[in-house]
Amino acid sequence: MAEPELLLDSNIRLWVVLPIVFITFLVGVIRHYVSILLQSDKKLTLEQVSDSQVLIRSRILRENGKYIPKQSFLMRKFYFNNQEDGFLKNTKRKVVPPSPMTDPSMLTDMMKGNVTNVLPMILIGGWINWTFSGFVTTKVPFPLTLRFKPMLQQGIELLSLDASWVSSASWYFLNVFGLRSMYSLILGQDNGADQSRIMQEQMSGAAMAMPADTNKAFKAEWEALELTDHQWALENIEEELMSRELDLDGMFSQELPTGIF
Amino acid sequence: GFDNWNVLIIVFTEMRDKLRKWREDNHRNSEQIVDVGEELINEHASKLGDDIWIIYEQVMIAALDCSRDDLAWTCLQELKRQFPGSQRVKRLAGMRLEALEKYEDASKQYDSILQDDPTNTAARKRKISILKAQGKSAEAIRELNEYLEQFVGDQEAWHELSELYINEHDYGKAAFCLEELMMTNPHNHLYCEQYAEVKYTQGGLENLELSRKYFAQALKLNNRNMRALFGLYMSASHIAACPKVNATVKKANVRYAAWATNQINRAYQVSHAMCCVLLKQ
Numbered sequence: 415m416a417e418p419e420l421l422l423d424s425n426i427r428l429w430v431v432l433p434i435v436f437i438t439f440l441v442g443v444i445r446h447y448v449s450i451l452l453q454s455d456k457k458l459t460l461e462q463v464s465d466s467q468v469l470i471r472s473r474i475l476r477e478n479g480k481y482i483p484k485q486s487f488l489m490r491k492f493y494f495n496n497q498e499d500g501f502l503k504n505t506k507r508k509v510v511p512p513s514p515m516t517d518p519s520m521l522t523d524m525m526k527g528n529v530t531n532v533l534p535m536i537l538i539g540g541w542i543n544w545t546f547s548g549f550v551t552t553k554v555p556f557p558l559t560l561r562f563k564p565m566l567q568q569g570i571e572l573l574s575l576d577a578s579w580v581s582s583a584s585w586y587f588l589n590v591f592g593l594r595s596m597y598s599l600i601l602g603q604d605n606g607a608d609q610s611r612i613m614q615e616q617m618s619g620a621a622m623a624m625p626a627d628t629n630k631a632f633k634a635e636w637e638a639l640e641l642t643d644h645q646w647a648l649e650n651i652e653e654e655l656m657s658r659e660l661d662l663d664g665m666f667s668q669e670l671p672t673g674i675f
Numbered sequence: 676g677f678d679n680w681n682v683l684i685i686v687f688t689e690m691r692d693k694l695r696k697w698r699e700d701n702h703r704n705s706e707q708i709v710d711v712g713e714e715l716i717n718e719h720a721s722k723l724g725d726d727i728w729i730i731y732e733q734v735m736i737a738a739l740d741c742s743r744d745d746l747a748w749t750c751l752q753e754l755k756r757q758f759p760g761s762q763r764v765k766r767l768a769g770m771r772l773e774a775l776e777k778y779e780d781a782s783k784q785y786d787s788i789l790q791d792d793p794t795n796t797a798a799r800k801r802k803i804s805i806l807k808a809q810g811k812s813a814e815a816i817r818e819l820n821e822y823l824e825q826f827v828g829d830q831e832a833w834h835e836l837s838e839l840y841i842n843e844h845d846y847g848k849a850a851f852c853l854e855e856l857m858m859t860n861p862h863n864h865l866y867c868e869q870y871a872e873v874k875y876t877q878g879g880l881e882n883l884e885l886s887r888k889y890f891a892q893a894l895k896l897n898n899r900n901m902r903a904l905f906g907l908y909m910s911a912s913h914i915a916a917c918p919k920v921n922a923t924v925k926k927a928n929v930r931y932a933a934w935a936t937n938q939i940n941r942a943y944q945v946s947h948a949m950c951c952v953l954l955k956q
Contacts, residue, residue, distance in 0.1 A: 460794050460825065467828035471855075478858040481892075483885055486854050651891045652931055660938045661898040666949040 705740035
């Protein structure tokens with residue numbers, strides 16, 4: 415159905431489209447700095463520090479165990495993986511799912527999260543809807559069905575208007591998600607203005623908890639260590655060393671370097 | 676006039692850079708640090724800006740080494756004024772008490788740090804150093820073991836423990852500590868050499884073989900490590916001279932010892948040539 419193209423007043427471009435982009439961007443930047451201010455110090459417990467170091471040691475054993483004698487490697491592997499009392503096998507950390515009831519700091523974190531993210535979005539979305547209402551702002555480049563009309567054309571009561579023409583509120587939401595890459599450019603990777611990333615985290619965050627991670631990490635290390643064998647790097651060291659003369663260049667210079675004696 | 680001023684600026688930047696280099700390389704040339712640092716603090720404090728705080732810390736520790744309590748006290752006061760309630764400054768205060776041999780007070784100071792922050796490793800390590808200074812090696816070893824149970828990754832602590840064990844002639848346990856260090860620093864020839872020396876001291880055919888291998892590894896990592904070269908020679912000769920050894924092993928070790936002798940001779944020739952050059956100059 416050939417449709418006469420709607421010609422929008424260019425004032426709309428100047429006074430609606432650009433300001434909304436501007437506002438969204440600024441609000442995002444402000445949100446980023448506010449989230450930095452409100453950030454609570456994450457204090458690690460002794461157990462967490464200790465566990466992370468144990469995991470590192472186990473990994474080093476897997477990677478560099480070939481530099482120590484076989485007996486020593488086996489002794490350490492036994493310590494970690496032994497059936498009865500191996501550290502990785504038997505240490506279970508208490509898994510406390512961080513729900514708002516048990517952990518008061520979690521509650522404040524959630525509140526802060528809501529205040530900085532959801533609240534501004536609702537407020538500004540509503541304000542834009544109220545200020546820039548009654549006219550069409552822009553046209554999305556792809557055709558939409560009629561079902562989208564009530565959602566995207568809030569405040570415009572025109573039955574015959576193509577659903578591709580959207581109101582300013584939809585332009586605002588488009589911006590919120592579209593400016594994500596701009597934020598990464600300007601504020602760096604881990605910025606607090608990334609709305610969609612935060613929402614993603616909130617959804618998956620309920621399942622992930624640090625304590626559970628530790629148990630899983632231990633299990634993963636246990637498996638990896640089970641599979642590791644000892645290939646002594648020093649097996650033929652004498653032959654390798656004596657295949658050529660020692661490089662004694664610069665041995666006795668004016669300034670005696672460290673490490674000779 | 677203008678020239679003098681330029682020279683002063685150059686001297687100042689040189690001193691500041693020297694201090695930074697010593698700080699980054701963890702040098703313990705305390706007398707030099709005190710000389711340079713004291714002058715820097717007294718004459719050029721205003722030019723240092725925020726660098727001055729870390730220089731205060733560096734100079735204070737060096738001053739404690741040189742028994743300059745006056746200088747240490749000044750530095751400590753400045754730091755206390757700028758960073759009240761800081762745990763890092765508290766630790767420095769504790770170190771000063773240690774230097775004055777007021778071990779009880781120092782220990783209390785570190786305990787107060789640990790009350791606020793049980794994960795503070797520096798305070799725990801200072802407490803162990805107090806035990807070491809008081810000559811209580813058995814207790815120091817026990818405390819250090821407990822510390823390492825919680826902080827397995829602390830390489831400085833593993834090294835300290837290996838030294839304590841060597842002093843107590845517990846070579847088996849010292850070897851264990853050195854193995855940890857070799858794994859975390861596979862390219863450090865010094866750890867291989869120390870490990871080889873411990874194995875050599877333990878004695879017995881198996882340990883001698885290990886010692887020879889690790890002397891060889893140290894040499895491979897650093898061709899100029901003379902101690903490792905001599906160690907290689909001695910362990911190989913020792914094995915060759917052992918009556919229980921079979922003919923092939925004996926032959927191999929004789930060959931290794933001969934190679935080592937060869938290299939030692941070369942090294943002496945190089946040093947002789949260097950001496951001639953130096954004498955001619």
